Structure formats: structure tokens, C-alpha cells
Amino acid sequence: MEKKERKRIVLSSNTAFSLYNFRLHLMRTLKEKGYEVITVSPEDGKYSELLKKEFSFFPVKSLDRKGKNPIKDLKLFFEYFLLFRRLKPDIVINFTIKPNIYGSISAGLLGIPSISVITGLGYVFIREIWLTKFVKLLYWLAFRFNRAVVFLNSEDLNTLRNFSKEKSFLIESEGIDIKHFDLTLCKEAKKDEFAFLFVGRLLTDKGICELIKAFESLKKEKPKVKLIIVGSPDEGNPNSVSKGELEKWVKEGLIEWHGFQEDVRPFYCMANCVVLPSYREGIPRVLLEAMAMEKPIITTDAPGCRNVCVDGVNGFLVKPKDVESLYFAMKRMVELGDEKLREFGKAGRRLAEEKYSVEKIVGEYINLIEAVLSKS
Structure with missing residues (x-):
């Protein structure tokens, strides 16, 4: 009998630190459920090395968290595109603004289902500036390629609801390990x-x-x-x-x-x-x-x-x-x-x-991921 291939899930963020510290329970649970978990972020030494010990890790070099250089962002888009084309994941889950935007568009153009997790709208949405309108435009474009968009609070969801509409989901927080923090x-x-x-x-x-x-x-x-x-x-x-x-x-x-x-x-x-x-x-x-x-x-x-x-x-x-x-x-x-x-x-x-217990929150993420995969 031919061995069934494991489904590949990419989790992408703007730092290895955030993947390891905020999404480790989710990634470990996915791995326990038989998925191949692939992590993608800039390399940072310590946390990228920790990720490599448990999961596959692929670095991106063009991700400048706070940079506004369009040439560098275009390079990031092509970096994601080439990486996802090579990895052929079954789904991509993006966290933080630049992975949400350029990772989602790259995956979408390759026909790969993706989920964006909006961890917060940040300083661009605190004060209405020209950049706010530009970022909204980029979100509108990225969300067109997403199968689901997760918001951590209802106000962020309502701010961008017109762009995500029926794809919007509310999962409040990424969970807290209440045994660790005691x-x-x-x-x-x-x-x-x-x-x-x-x-x-x-x-x-x-x-x-x-x-x-x-x-x-x-x-x-x-x-x-x-x-x-x-x-x-x-x-x-x-x-x-x-x-x-x-x-x-x-x-x-x-x-x-x-x-x-x-x-x-x-x-x-x-x-x-x-x-x-x-x-x-x-x-x-x-x-x-x-x-x-x-x-x-x-x-x-x-x-x-x-x-x-x-x-x-x-x-x-x-x-x-x-x-x-x-x-x-x-x-x-x-x-x-x-x-x-x-x-x-x-x-x-x-x-x-x-x-907010991590077990409850991770369960909600797993249900959403599997629902998206079942429709792909």
C-alpha cells in the first residue's frame, strides 16, 4: 500500500522570536496531529536555531519589519513566491503585517490556500496618515487571496471587515500557558x-x-x-x-x-x-x-x-x-x-x-486550519 504523504503547513512571521514564543503550542499540536510543520522568518541566531530543532526552517532575507522601501518589499514578495513554489505547502498561515500581505499574495498566485492572522493593526492605524490608506489597499489585495482572516479583537475585525467579509474569524489571542505562568x-x-x-x-x-x-x-x-x-x-x-x-x-x-x-x-x-x-x-x-x-x-x-x-x-x-x-x-x-x-x-x-488558555485557543486555530484544508 502506498504511504500517504503528510500535509505541509507553513507558518510565516516577521521574527523567529515570535514564532517560537507565541506559536509554539500551535506548531507542536499540528506536528502531533501528523502535519509537516515548516517555519519561515528572518534568521536571528538563537530562535531560528530553536525552531530548527523541532521543525523545518527556511529563512527570508528581504523582510525589513519597519522598512518602507518598495524595492525591498518587492524582493520579499519574490522571495516568498520562489520559496512557496519550491516547498509546495498545502496551506500557508501568515502572522504580522508583511507576511500577511506579501506571503498571502505569493501563496494566492501559486494557488496555495492561506490564512492571515492579524495580530494587531499597529501604529499605522493609531493615527490616520497617508500610509494608513496604502496599507489598507495592500490588505484589501492580500485578503482577496486568503481563505480565512483571523482577528484577535472585534474592533480590528470591524475596521477591516469590508476587505475580508465572510472570511473573517474572531479568535481572541494566541493563548496563554496558564501552567507556565502561575x-x-x-x-x-x-x-x-x-x-x-x-x-x-x-x-x-x-x-x-x-x-x-x-x-x-x-x-x-x-x-x-x-x-x-x-x-x-x-x-x-x-x-x-x-x-x-x-x-x-x-x-x-x-x-x-x-x-x-x-x-x-x-x-x-x-x-x-x-x-x-x-x-x-x-x-x-x-x-x-x-x-x-x-x-x-x-x-x-x-x-x-x-x-x-x-x-x-x-x-x-x-x-x-x-x-x-x-x-x-x-x-x-x-x-x-x-x-x-x-x-x-x-x-x-x-x-x-x-x-484565554492556550489549549482552548489552539483548538480554535486547529478547527479553522482543518476546515480550510478540507475545502482545498
Whole structure:
């Protein structure tokens, strides 16, 4: 009897880091179900090597995450086209903007089914500029070739619904491993100061500047507070804070800065509250991690962020780009008291378990992938 060939699934993203850290459970589940899993991203050393240990890995060289050079993007399109023509996958799943656009068009022209996962609309959609209209045009073109388009929140879905129509699916987040992020990993230690924690890329769109100003006001009133920053500037991103600004904040005694960390759990253990005053997100993974670790959260009443925070239940919602609103929420959090903080934390953990566990979310992705494959 002739051996049945395994179906090939390509997962493509703008970094090997994001494939390994955010989609590993999905890729492992697909592999366990008998699919051949192929990963595609720029090579970055550590994370591309980790991917190679478990899956096939093919690098793309022309992907510039923040670049606006049309010649380089055209080269990326042809790179995807030639790679997919050689690999002959049964389906391509693209994450992040440039794979979503150029990967989907390349696959479509080759007659290969594809799914785009819109992990967030990013700074291009925060402020309406000429580039916003151009990106919308590219999305419209790419979605014509997709069999399905996944959105992480309903507002992003509604923003681009006219382009994806009946192909649109809502899967809220890429899931959180609630066994990995667990408060029981923390050792009990008495905290002399109330610690706020920010985790993420240090971008103005993440609300980092408003956070510094709000904390500066809070510290004048309540000296026994501190702000821990975990993350690095994003070189090449026009909205990144500079290393000089960070060093200035450290020198002024405003922040403890720890840079990028592979394991953020020890920092969640140190925190009383996690703050993300972002202008817009898909579904913020940082807040899901914080909730799983039973930490109260403060975030903005903005797309993606408001989805995970029930105001007054597991944290506080504040106005986007509003220093005063953020200051008052941080002050309220400090004054809540230990019992109420624990209530907020446990409510967040329950929400993470019920709605965002990686097993639940991966199951939804698998059902969609198999539905697309069955129609191909």
C-alpha cells in the first residue's frame, strides 16, 4: 500500500522570536496531529536555531519589519513566491503585517490556500496618515487571496471587515500557558515598596511616556512606590524611545530598567500591579501573562486592551494618552489594600483560565486550519 504523504503547513512571521514564543503550542499540536510543520522568518541566531530543532526552517532575507522601501518589499514578495513554489505547502498561515500581505499574495498566485492572522493593526492605524490608506489597499489585495482572516479583537475585525467579509474569524489571542505562568512559582517575600511593572517594547505607542509622567507625579505623593521596566528600545521603529531617555529616567531614580528578558516570570513575582497604557493592541499578551500570574492590571480603554480588563474587577481602565487618568488609576491601585489586590488578581486568573488558555485557543486555530484544508 502506498504511504500517504503528510500535509505541509507553513507558518510565516516577521521574527523567529515570535514564532517560537507565541506559536509554539500551535506548531507542536499540528506536528502531533501528523502535519509537516515548516517555519519561515528572518534568521536571528538563537530562535531560528530553536525552531530548527523541532521543525523545518527556511529563512527570508528581504523582510525589513519597519522598512518602507518598495524595492525591498518587492524582493520579499519574490522571495516568498520562489520559496512557496519550491516547498509546495498545502496551506500557508501568515502572522504580522508583511507576511500577511506579501506571503498571502505569493501563496494566492501559486494557488496555495492561506490564512492571515492579524495580530494587531499597529501604529499605522493609531493615527490616520497617508500610509494608513496604502496599507489598507495592500490588505484589501492580500485578503482577496486568503481563505480565512483571523482577528484577535472585534474592533480590528470591524475596521477591516469590508476587505475580508465572510472570511473573517474572531479568535481572541494566541493563548496563554496558564501552567507556565502561575503565581505558585513566586516565593513569598515582604515588599517594602509598591511595585508597578511595565513589560514590552519601549515605544511611545505603548504609552511609555505617559507612564513615566504619571509615575513621576505619583512618586512625589507616595514615595514608597517603584516602577520596573522590562524591555528594550525597538531600533528602526520611528516610535521607539531612545537609550538616552531610558538612561536619564534611571539616573533620575524614576525607573528600574532591566532590558529584554527571556523569562519575565520573576519580574511578575516582584510586581504588585502590571501597567500597559498602550494606544492600541491585538490582544496584549503581557496582560494575559500578568492575569495568569494573579496580578492586577491597569490598561487603556482602547482596542485589544479593554478586552482583557473588566474595570473594577481585575484592574482599572484609563483613557488612552491621558497622564492624569493614568495617575489616578495608579494612585487608586496603591490605596486598594492587600485583600482587594488579591481579589483583582484572582479574578484575572479566572478570566485567563476560562477565556484565554492556550489549549482552548489552539483548538480554535486547529478547527479553522482543518476546515480550510478540507475545502482545498
